[in-house]
Amino acid sequence: MRGFLKTILIAVFGISSIHAQNRQLLYDFNEIPQALMLNPGMKTSQRWHVGVPMISGLFFQASTSGVTVNDLFADDGVDFTTKVQERVLDVMTRRDDFGSTSQIEGFNIGFRGKNRPDDYYSFGMYGEMDIISYWPKDLALLAFEGNGGSNIGRSFDLGDLSLRGEMVNVFHFGINRKVNNTLTIGARAKLYSSIFQFQSIKNSGSFRTVQGQDNIYNSIIVADMQLQTSGVKGFYDIVDEDTGTTRKDLTSLFTERVLLGGNLGLGFDAGFTHQLNPQTTITGSILDVGFIYNSNDVWNYTLEGTASTEGITVFLPEDIDNVNNDLWQDLVDEIDEALPHGENQSSYISLRPIKAYGSIRYDFGEGGRSWSENCGCAINTGDGANSDFYRNSVGGQLYMIKRPRGIQAALTGFYQKRVGRGLSLKTTYTVDKYSLTNIGLGLNLQAGPINFYVLGDNLLGYGNIADSHYASLQFGFNIISWNDN
């Protein structure tokens, strides 16, 4: 039990690595090729780009809307159980969540069509891990307080359990097209290669103990719960066997799954950029509209049924001839039968977390020729109808993501400054359920063909990261060419 609790707590707080997934600093940061991944209809200016393999796009994000690591683990001399009671059990609700997302780009390449210079093609591969767990408030209270004492009569909601996680490798190919001087559109097809996936998102039911009709207490459980997993048992079995080749076997299975050897899925992204006037631009995109069909290495666990018990009951004269002394075991069997828990290997479809971005931007401060003036592609440059022509941009962004318990949104205000041909800075202020003080800073540096960017979120939290509700960092290197050479 101790190990189990430790595992749960470490999982809950340790994996806090994704959840919000909002990448507001990167969105519409046109100078960075990876911004195409957030809006395939972004305005592109380069002739081609090549991300430096494995380090072109590294993204880590962690979020918690409730308790922070510091709240619990600060060396403050307060009894740990008291901290859990006061900072978790007493204040967190079922809408609070812990999340974590990380993304590592394997490669990312883009090039402009020779015959169709208005088209910019990009393709690549990236791995993503995404985990979210809502705080199972009633289940936690049941574990910590029990159903007795003041909780007699209380209904514990089994639907409070809601979690989802996956690790997936994504192969993608996108086309970005300048339709005219004011409109750019784009779309990206995605092939998902699942490494593992699990979800327990459609649970319902309750457990309560009330005054019995005959006996003192009647405990009633109504449950319809399911944990679906794919790709998990394969890894578990290797670790469980613990042979001398465990590491090799894990690597081999992981590699196989990365390279389309596991469950597969399809999806797409789409987006646009529309210039309302020379200085005002609106953008929008929708990402990861897709699914994965889980049919290999599937193990699902279910608990479904209704049971109630008042203990062993004997009614005379009805039971006078019942000389069976296994009434206790009969009772246990009866409950077990009424509340079957089982396993199955039924295939299932898991939906990717759909994300949507929108923005409006106002450019100002004419700064002369743009950094991409030499692209030779006649794309999105010149005539002053190009934000690159302006040194400053200010605007707002809206972000939404579909989560197991509904849509989460974030609102961002930003200011971007371009300095010369090589430097661009962006600062954001974001409001969402995790933070009201999220200030981010991003820097993009272009030194010849070498491009480097680093974007950091919630910088005010950096004073004590363990006490931060939200943190994200992304950076990468690319080689970009605007020239024919």
Add this chain to the structure above:
Amino acid sequence: MKKLFFHVLFASIIMLLLSSCTEEQDFSQIDDLSVTPTLASGIFYLESDEETINSAGGFGTFYSQTINFDAFNETYVAERLLEGVIIYEIENTTSKRADIRIEFLDESGNPLYQEAFTVEANPSETFTREVTYGPGGLNLSILTNTSSLRVTGRNLGDATSVSSHPEPKISLSSAAEFIFRLK
């Protein structure tokens, strides 16, 4: 003005990066976590109508049964049991004085403890008894070694009288509320 802006911006970034740190965290505190829920459940309920009691005869035993009962001696439960109470309630609307006895038996059938109740005929109130186990009460080992219960009901009255109550019966209810240490 422009230079000033960037100097300030760069300085801010550098200061933030340099100042990024975290207070000392002590993850071993998790070992100090104490999880001790109170669990409640009905245990045993016996109900008999007056006719059945009469049919056992005056001073006769109208119910006697040994029931397997492993609720507390399951290893997982026994190791985590801290303290608690067993609550008994008896209602009697019959015209009989009665004796109900619950014996806690170990695996070999030896009595470890017994709870005996003598209830008057048609009392005006429900008879209630709370028996504490653990600190300040009976030894928890009685429960953790209990493998079965022997329940006996005996008529302490005659075999003919009938209560004027519309549905005369005698009932014994019991429930447990115990604190467990899960962590």
